[in-house]
Amino acid sequence: MTRKRIKTYDRIVEESLTLFNEQGERSISTNHIAAHLGISPGNLYYHFRNKEEIVHQIFLQYRRFITERLAVPPERELQVEDLVNYLDTAFLAMWRFRFMFYDLPGLLARNPQLQNEYHQFVNSELKDILGHHFRAFIQLGLLEMDDDDIESISVNIWLVVKFWFAFEQTAHPKAVITEASGRRGVKQVLTLLKPYVQTPFMTAFTELRRRYDS
Structure with a gap:
C-alpha cells in the first residue's frame, strides 16, 4: 500500500510537470492530470x-x-x-521547469504559499549562493567586480532567468519554446558578465559563450 501510494504521488508530480511545460499551468486542471494518468479525480x-x-x-x-x-x-x-556547471544548471533549470517562467507573477499570485516560499528562496538562499560564487570567481581572478557590482549583476541575472521565456514568447509569438530558447537565455547571462571578465580568461570565456549558440 505504501509503495503504491508513493509511486502514484510521484507520478502525479512528474506528469503534472510535463503537462504544465507542454501546455502551460493555467490550461491544465486536476481533471486533465487525472485523465492523463488514467486515474480517477478522487485518487488524485x-x-x-x-x-x-x-x-x-x-x-x-x-x-x-x-x-x-x-x-x-x-x-x-x-x-x-x-x-x-553554474551555467549548465541555469539552463537545465530553465528548461526542466520552464512552465514556472512562462507567467511567474500570475503563478505566484494564485498560490500564496508558493509566493512566500519563492520570495524567501530568491531573496535569501539564491542570493547567498550567487554572492558566494561571484566572490569565489573574483578570488580566482576570473572576474573583477566590487560588492555593488555583485548585487546588481545578481539581480540582473535573475531578471533574465525569471522572464526569459516570457520575453521569447513576446518576441516570437508564433514560435514554439525549445531548448534553443534556453540556450539564448544563458548566452544573455554571459553577455551580462562579459564586462567583468579579466583579460587572461577572455579567450576561454568567449569559447564558453559559443557553447550556447542556438
Missing part, C-alpha cells in the same frame, strides 16, 4: 487537495535542483570549470 485528491499543492511540490523540486547543483564544493575552491 487523495494525494493532493488541489492543483496548487502539486505546483508547490514541483517548486520544491526546482529549489532542490538549484541548491544541490550550485552547492559550493566543501573540499576545494571553485575553478573556472565551475562556471560551466
Whole structure:
C-alpha cells in the first residue's frame, strides 16, 4: 500500500510537470492530470487537495535542483570549470521547469504559499549562493567586480532567468519554446558578465559563450 501510494504521488508530480511545460499551468486542471494518468479525480485528491499543492511540490523540486547543483564544493575552491556547471544548471533549470517562467507573477499570485516560499528562496538562499560564487570567481581572478557590482549583476541575472521565456514568447509569438530558447537565455547571462571578465580568461570565456549558440 505504501509503495503504491508513493509511486502514484510521484507520478502525479512528474506528469503534472510535463503537462504544465507542454501546455502551460493555467490550461491544465486536476481533471486533465487525472485523465492523463488514467486515474480517477478522487485518487488524485487523495494525494493532493488541489492543483496548487502539486505546483508547490514541483517548486520544491526546482529549489532542490538549484541548491544541490550550485552547492559550493566543501573540499576545494571553485575553478573556472565551475562556471560551466553554474551555467549548465541555469539552463537545465530553465528548461526542466520552464512552465514556472512562462507567467511567474500570475503563478505566484494564485498560490500564496508558493509566493512566500519563492520570495524567501530568491531573496535569501539564491542570493547567498550567487554572492558566494561571484566572490569565489573574483578570488580566482576570473572576474573583477566590487560588492555593488555583485548585487546588481545578481539581480540582473535573475531578471533574465525569471522572464526569459516570457520575453521569447513576446518576441516570437508564433514560435514554439525549445531548448534553443534556453540556450539564448544563458548566452544573455554571459553577455551580462562579459564586462567583468579579466583579460587572461577572455579567450576561454568567449569559447564558453559559443557553447550556447542556438
